[in-house]
Amino acid sequence: MCDQKLSGPEKHELRQWYVNIFNDMGSDWEAIVEMRDTEKETSFIEGRLSKRGLVLDLCCGTGRHSISLRKKGWNVIGMDLSKNLLAIAQTRMNQAEMKFPIVMADMRYFPFRDGVFGAIINMFTSFGYLPSESGDLKCLQEVSRTLRNSGKFLLDLANWDHIVRNFRERDWAEFRPYYLLEKRSLDLKNSKLISHWTLIRKGTGETISIVHEVRLYTLNKIHQLLGKTGLIIVQVSGGYESQEFDLEASRMITLAQKHQKKLLTTNA
Numbered sequence: 001m002c003d004q005k006l007s008g009p010e011k012h013e014l015r016q017w018y019v020n021i022f023n024d025m026g027s028d029w030e031a032i033v034e035m036r037d038t039e040k041e042t043s044f045i046e047g048r049l050s051k052r053g054l055v056l057d058l059c060c061g062t063g064r065h066s067i068s069l070r071k072k073g074w075n076v077i078g079m080d081l082s083k084n085l086l087a088i089a090q091t092r093m094n095q096a097e098m099k100f101p102i103v104m105a106d107m108r109y110f111p112f113r114d115g116v117f118g119a120i121i122n123m124f125t126s127f128g129y130l131p132s133e134s135g136d137l138k139c140l141q142e143v144s145r146t147l148r149n150s151g152k153f154l155l156d157l158a159n160w161d162h163i164v165r166n167f168r169e170r171d172w173a174e175f176r177p178y179y180l181l182e183k184r185s186l187d188l189k190n191s192k193l194i195s196h197w198t199l200i201r202k203g204t205g206e207t208i209s210i211v212h213e214v215r216l217y218t219l220n221k222i223h224q225l226l227g228k229t230g231l232i233i234v235q236v237s238g239g240y241e242s243q244e245f246d247l248e249a250s251r252m253i254t255l256a257q258k259h260q261k262k263l264l265t266t267n268a
Contacts, residue, residue, distance in 0.1 A: 018129040021212065022061070022082040028199060030062050030088055031175040036124065037240070042068040044240040045121060048154055048255050053118020056146070058107060059126035063089030070098050078102040108138040115148040123156045128215035136215065137225055144229040147258045153231055159238070159252040160216035163193060178202060191216055219245070219252060231256040
């Protein structure tokens with residue numbers, strides 16, 4: 001396992017915002033995920049997946065889910081494209097006195113052999129940042145390729161229908177080192193949520209501006225994309241407490257299983 005080398009169009013994309021935003025934010029992004037209830041999310045994962053086999057934490061970021069699962073005895077590998085977030089993950093691993101592989105790679109090009117994982121997780125809306133839907137499909141193809149037959153894929157997304165029905169143009173939040181002001185817009189044609197973030201640092205008043213955008217999916221659309229790669233949805237939840245999924249659910253957490261190909265046999 002090694003860092004993924006990019007060439008051609010993918011190499012050009014290294015200059016695009018979605019590659020650099022999490023590198024640039026670094027510890028500022030860590031402050032956001034620190035506010036999440038990682039234990040609740042980990043318990044949800046444990047209730048959906050088997051502890052047996054190797055699990056990939058796809059877009060692992062600061063490693064919070066990987067570390068939590070590893071503490072519970074799971075065999076995990078973390079993968080992310082952000083060098084700075086992986087450095088934070090390494091520090092957190094050291095602090096927890098544990099060690100497991102973390103790999104820097106593009107989510108369209110997994111540096112792993114076919115059928116190596118029993119399960120793959122992708123948590124906290126880490127899917128939909130690539131420039132095109134075809135890139136998202138390429139990622140799902142890699143998920144399917146590296147899952148063993150009957151392996152499972154847990155995909156945790158914000159619910160697009162909920163966002164549209166309850167859209168708020170402006171909002172703000174407080175995190176440990178800063179205040180976050182957010183101005184949102186919806187690109188309905190491309191199913192994108194575009195946010196202009198202004199970070200105001202406590203104490204100094206320094207401001208930082210960031211543009212964040214993510215493509216979100218309806219259940220029908222993600223069902224279609226998963227189906228193209230041989231991944232069949234077996235369960236959908238509306239939140240980490242196993243809420244029923246509907247249009248008002250804030251999350252859309254799909255559990256998909258890799259379809260096991262059946263060999264046709266004939267009698268001689």
